[in-house]
Amino acid sequence: MPAATYDxxxxxxxFFGSYFADHLARRGQSVLLLEREAKLLMRASHVNQARIxxxxxxxxxxxxGIRSAANYVRFVDDFxxxxxxxxxxxxxxxxxxxxxxxxxxxxFCETIGASLRPAPMNVRRLFSPDAVEEVFAADECVxxxxxxxxxxxxxxxxxxxxIMLSAQAERITPEGIVVDGREIGGKAVxxxxxxxxxxLLQRSHLSPVAFKHELVEMALVDAPAExxxxxxxxxxxxxxxxxxxxxxxxxxxxxxxxxxxxxWSDAGTDPGEVFRRFRRTxxxxxxxxxxxxxxxxxxxxxxxxxxxxxxxxxxxxxxxxSRPILYHQDAGNPRATIIMGAKIDNVYDVCDVYDAExxxxxxx
Amino acid sequence: xxxxxxxxxxxxxxxxxxxxxxxxxxAVRNDAVIVQDFIRETLTVLDGTCAYYELLLIDDGSTDGTxxxxxxxxxxxxxxxxxxLSRHFGDEIAVYAGLESAIGDYVVTLMPATDPPSxxxxxxxxxxxxxxxxxxxxxxxRREPFTSRLGAKLFYAICNRFLGLEVPEQSTHFRAxxxxxxNALLQIKDKYRYMKVFSTYxxxxxxxxAYGPAARPGSAAPQRGFRxxxxxxxxxxxxNSTRLLRLVTGLGVVASGLxxxxxxxxxxxxxxxxxxxxGWITLSAQNAGMFFFICIILSVLGEYIGRILAETxxxxxxxxxxxxxxAVLVLEPQQxxxxxxxxxxx
Numbered sequence: 001m002p003a004a005t006y007d008x009x010x011x012x013x014x015f016f017g018s019y020f021a022d023h024l025a026r027r028g029q030s031v032l033l034l035e036r037e038a039k040l041l042m043r044a045s046h047v048n049q050a051r052i053x054x055x056x057x058x059x060x061x062x063x064x065g066i067r068s069a070a071n072y073v074r075f076v077d078d079f080x081x082x083x084x085x086x087x088x089x090x091x092x093x094x095x096x097x098x099x100x101x102x103x104x105x106x107x108f109c110e111t112i113g114a115s116l117r118p119a120p121m122n123v124r125r126l127f128s129p130d131a132v133e134e135v136f137a138a139d140e141c142v143x144x145x146x147x148x149x150x151x152x153x154x155x156x157x158x159x160x161x162x163i164m165l166s167a168q169a170e171r172i173t174p175e176g177i178v179v180d181g182r183e184i185g186g187k188a189v190x191x192x193x194x195x196x197x198x199x200l201l202q203r204s205h206l207s208p209v210a211f212k213h214e215l216v217e218m219a220l221v222d223a224p225a226e227x228x229x230x231x232x233x234x235x236x237x238x239x240x241x242x243x244x245x246x247x248x249x250x251x252x253x254x255x256x257x258x259x260x261x262x263x264w265s266d267a268g269t270d271p272g273e274v275f276r277r278f279r280r281t282x283x284x285x286x287x288x289x290x291x292x293x294x295x296x297x298x299x300x301x302x303x304x305x306x307x308x309x310x311x312x313x314x315x316x317x318x319x320x321x322s323r324p325i326l327y328h329q330d331a332g333n334p335r336a337t338i339i340m341g342a343k344i345d346n347v348y349d350v351c352d353v354y355d356a357e358x359x360x361x362x363x364x
Numbered sequence: 365x366x367x368x369x370x371x372x373x374x375x376x377x378x379x380x381x382x383x384x385x386x387x388x389x390x391a392v393r394n395d396a397v398i399v400q401d402f403i404r405e406t407l408t409v410l411d412g413t414c415a416y417y418e419l420l421l422i423d424d425g426s427t428d429g430t431x432x433x434x435x436x437x438x439x440x441x442x443x444x445x446x447x448x449l450s451r452h453f454g455d456e457i458a459v460y461a462g463l464e465s466a467i468g469d470y471v472v473t474l475m476p477a478t479d480p481p482s483x484x485x486x487x488x489x490x491x492x493x494x495x496x497x498x499x500x501x502x503x504x505x506r507r508e509p510f511t512s513r514l515g516a517k518l519f520y521a522i523c524n525r526f527l528g529l530e531v532p533e534q535s536t537h538f539r540a541x542x543x544x545x546x547n548a549l550l551q552i553k554d555k556y557r558y559m560k561v562f563s564t565y566x567x568x569x570x571x572x573x574a575y576g577p578a579a580r581p582g583s584a585a586p587q588r589g590f591r592x593x594x595x596x597x598x599x600x601x602x603x604n605s606t607r608l609l610r611l612v613t614g615l616g617v618v619a620s621g622l623x624x625x626x627x628x629x630x631x632x633x634x635x636x637x638x639x640x641x642x643g644w645i646t647l648s649a650q651n652a653g654m655f656f657f658i659c660i661i662l663s664v665l666g667e668y669i670g671r672i673l674a675e676t677x678x679x680x681x682x683x684x685x686x687x688x689x690x691a692v693l694v695l696e697p698q699q700x701x702x703x704x705x706x707x708x709x710x
Contacts, residue, residue: 096464097684130551215693238687257445262693279694285416289385289467 005185006032006162009177011169011200012193013037015045016339018152019347020190023354025159032162032186034169034179036196040156041149044194045344047218047309049243049252050142051231052076052083053343055112056091059100059236064323065112068345072140075345082147087244089140089231090119092294093133099236102134115139126226131294132234140231143344144246169193171204172336191338195271195310206332211340213271214260214311219253219284220245222302227251232295240291242298250304255290258283260311271310282306313342327353385416386488387468390476391458391537392434393424397582399433402476406484407441413485419444422462425452435688444690450683456557457682459537464550472540473559474500477583479538483575487540496569497545499560500538503574511590519597523561527605530564532572539563555674555681556603558596565604602667612664619657626650 010021013035021033054072055065109116119135176186198208233241240255330336410417548566
């Protein structure tokens with residue numbers, strides 16, 4: 001007999017899991033939220049660029065751009081107290097190796113309704129004219145990961161979600177789940193634990209989902225005065241991005257070529273094991289040298305630390321900018337649903353899909 | 365940037381390595397037989413000498429499986445990047461594509477088929493001292509047909525004496541550049557590219573390093589046909605100097621002066637001579653002379669107009685088809701392989 005039974009069990013207390021748990025609880029369900037770490041939102045929700053995507057990033061997919069723009073407005077409105085809008089954000093188009101030209105990019109942003117202006121002269125001067133075709137000023141915010149955690153804890157408390165921290169789900173059963181040897185009943189189980197999804201499914205004797213994992217590094221740097229507080233992104237190819245990281249009053253430096261240290265598909269490798277044992281040799285020396293070709297002053301950044309994480313993506317988002325979210329009903333256990341998002345602001349799509357599903361079930 | 369001081373740094377094993385980032389740029393084309401050996405050898409040399417490095421391979425339209433050979437190593441060896449050009453563009457452009465993408469503080473370019481990677485440390489150390497550019501120079505003449513050797517001599521003589529270009533004789537693609545020299549070089553956007561000329565044109569301090577190129581076993585020795593060499597020589601001379609144009613301008617001025625004199629002669633004859641009849645010889649000699657000059661002038665003008673056309677078209681120098689990088693998983697050794705309990709199997 002299970003010790004307790006909930007309407008829904010959400011495995012994984014990242015932003016997606018937490019938000020979804022709150023969403024369910026506000027619809028009157030009793031919800032249990034499980035997190036393996038000692039706090040919520042510790043892993044990928046914390047270790048990322050803290051960028052709230054407004055679509056600027058996806059010039060190869062107008063559809064993703066439009067959806068991002070819509071979700072952006074919703075997220076900024078929903079979490080206005082966690083959003084840091086004080087940092088200007090600039091997008092520059094590389095002269096060689098870019099998939100878009102400045103003209104195409106301007107038209108793309110017009111299409112998705114994201115504002116784009118020529119950058120002011122003092123910012124333009126930071127970029128090397130030989131390497132950069134055009135510099136644009138964009139309206140895009142970052143979120144403060146610590147404030148976001150506090151806000152989620154507040155909301156979960158308000159909606160009476162039961163939270164179990166430092167708790168690892170051993171397996172999913174036909175009745176619910178097993179945590180630390182204890183059976184807990186759940187009418188529905190939602191798996192929001194990214195790279196840990198397949199090990200959990202395997203322990204539950206369910207068939208794994210096709211995932212692609214990347215072992216990623218973001219360098220945390222102290223930027224020189226001219227660059228402090230600026231968000232800089234070079235479009236659209238193997239380039240870099242430097243974003244403010246409000247939580248630690250530093251910047252993150254990430255690079256399309258050097259941030260992923262190792263990429264692999266799921267077969268046979270335990271992502272957790274790779275994450276623990278990977279030799280963490282920072283690629284900051286590579287990142288900073290390449291970045292300095294576009295923004296010479298980046299040479300004067302000071303390396304502080306690196307953030308490491310296993311980033312899990314769907315294989316189909318590799319070849320284009322489609323960035324879909326996975327909402328997958330498990331074939332072997334109808335109670336289990338696997339959810340995986342790609343950007344923090346498309347959590348709304350997941351909730352919308354759930355609501356539609358729920359209404360359909362209620363109607364039938 | 366933290367690592368540009370040039371002071372040696374001790375790595376884990378205690379060896380002293382140069383605390384700099386070195387990029388090695390190599391253009392490959394149909395080098396399937398030698399490319400893996402070349403990569404291994406280069407990485408071994410780099411690993412032993414510098415703290416940070418990358419090996420940039422530019423595939424210049426290979427059709428013989430070179431790309432697959434490189435791909436096989438991307439999964440096992442770190443710090444390799446492969447840039448595939450969309451078709452064959454030629455060594456000059458391929459090397460330029462690599463230079464544009466290189467991130468190192470010092471950049472070494474070489475041809476895998478002939479240039480020995482073991483000399484990279486010497487090149488890098490030399491360029492670190494001068495902060496400019498070091499150019500590899502063949503110390504043994506290649507075994508080439510007499511015409512080619514004579515042509516080469518003539519070419520270097522014209523370039524160095526007459527055109528005022530400084531082209532080190534027997535110089536090769538084996539070069540090392542400092543970031544400063546590289547940035548200067550990248551600002552030259554000419555469509556006709558000849559690194560031998562550019563390397564000295566940008567100024568800075570340039571030195572030469574004599575070495576004996578050795579064909580890598582299995583490689584087809586790169587031979588340039590006589591016609592290709594002549595084409596290249598004309599391109600280099602026309603693209604990099606206006607002295608030829610100035611020469612024919614002078615020729616034109618001299619010819620028109622002679623014509624003027626000849627006209628005076630005709631007027632004189634008409635005024636002072638009664639019976640003018642023959643004169644076919646002078647007439648045809650003058651005609652032939654003039655057409656000779658006009659043809660020379662037109663051909664040189666044509667060359668320059670061709671160059672102007674190429675420069676005004678403003679096409680990209682090359683197109684990149686794709687870029688790949690090493691993806692190697694280096695795991696720390698397992699801490700302990702001890703379990704606290706023995707569980708029954710199953």
